[in-house]
Amino acid sequence: MKKILIIEDDQIVANIYRNKLAVEGYQAEVALDGETGLKVMRTFQPDAIVLDLVLPKMSGVEVIKEIRSEADFSKLPIIVFSNTYLTNLIQDAWKAGATKCVSKINCPPQELFELMRRTIGGVVAVSPARPKTEGALATKPAKFTSETDAEFQVEFRETFIASLPATLTVMRAGLQSLIKSDTEVARLKHIHELYRRVHAVNGNAGIAGLVQIAHLAAALEALLKELHEKPKNINSSTLHTVAAAVDFLGFLFEHGTRPEEQEIPPASILVVDDEVISRRAIIYALEKAQLQSVSVEDPNAAFKLLSENQFDLVLLDVDMPGMTGYELCNKLRSLPMHKKTPVVFVTRLDDFNNRTKSMMAGGNDFIAKPFLFIELTVKALIHVLRDKFQPANDRESSGFRLPTS
């Protein structure tokens, strides 16, 4: 029997994968942190390792390096669970010696099994063994067969959805603590706690097949990680984006759990900035979420495009020659098809703190330059997903306006 070690700190997620692999005929063990994982590896001698990159104590990348430094395990297949928005972390994992990187957003247990079968070969299915570790789902392996994967996912989804109000309460309390923090130490502590919570939502939503929640949680997780690692980026813009993302996750918890409506809607996004490097940065940030855009440098050309085309989101630089972003926003509001199109101003932090002009011009939101790329990704995802739930003719432009106090 082939052996698989799962190193994953979310015990529910770990148990689900372990149970699935067990019913498919693998012998699977779970370790809940990197250090334990390395110890178990030496005694258990697995044929493959499934590793979450975000772990307490020792990071997933450090675990890979340790594994690769030991001669017995230098060729051992390591399947890494990654967050597609953490591109640098994924690169580090590849460099350290990961065999495959898979996204948690789209990796239900069946996918992991298929991947494992391709990587280390198939096995003859045997009766499921009871898992050794305890967990919320530890009593359900007998139901968890290949034939009942869909049934299991429904059951898991219902359990997950039932837990979401409590999760949201904790996240909101964490957010309020973060906002009220008056020292950097306290801020970092609250960011880290929120980050761990969002990381868990991402993993569980992926298994439950709730792709929209998983996507937004994954992007928010990446933003929180960046803020934790680079506290100088904590400012009114990034905190506002975090708050808006938590708020919108709450909306999705309530309205975005229908399994048949989980696709990320295709969106048409217009980027207007007279400076080529800034345009490139915005486009890159959008592409992180597979959001396609059209970009123009001339505000007059942008207005012509807006006159002839429907867009789902417009990102506007403020200071442009010929026509300011505010003026362009005012003009586009005169077009019937863009009366309610979300408009986000990309502007300097100084301007971010002076919001009046944006509000007067009919803008919906702000992001401060130089923005974190992932911050813009999160913001765009919120507007694009929200648009899906609130068609243009029903949308209230005040819904996501900046707080005015």
Place this chain on the structure above:
Amino acid sequence: MNPPIIKDEMTPAAPTAPSPKADAPAPAVEELPVEMDRLNDLTEGNADSIRELVDLFFKQTTRQLAQLEAAVRANKADDVRRVAHSCAGASATLGMTRFVPLLRELEKQGASGALTTAAQVYEDAAREFKLIQNFLAAQLNPAAPPPDAAHS
């Protein structure tokens, strides 16, 4: 649906770069001229993409600095504001941490219409740009001599 209110006093955690004075002392802690993380993030660490982006930045900034020098000499405050603004935006996007405050100062003086120390700030900016070029040349071509050395 409205996000929780964020108090203004929460912002920002880290101080924004102060407006530099022409005679301001050097910062006590040595700060690198380029935040390489941002460049790496924007290009996903692809060496060819970094080179292409850096090349674009060098060409654009060389042209803009020439425009700035001419505008400062001609005392054309609005031109100074406009070019400095554009140059600062691109530089901030790429993480040119020491260069940006100098450009913001030029932008500020241009907006106020009083280019009081603009000539000196421009000189500081041009010097900083040279340091950026040398730094990036060393990062991207570790074996090659820096541009300054090659021309000396």
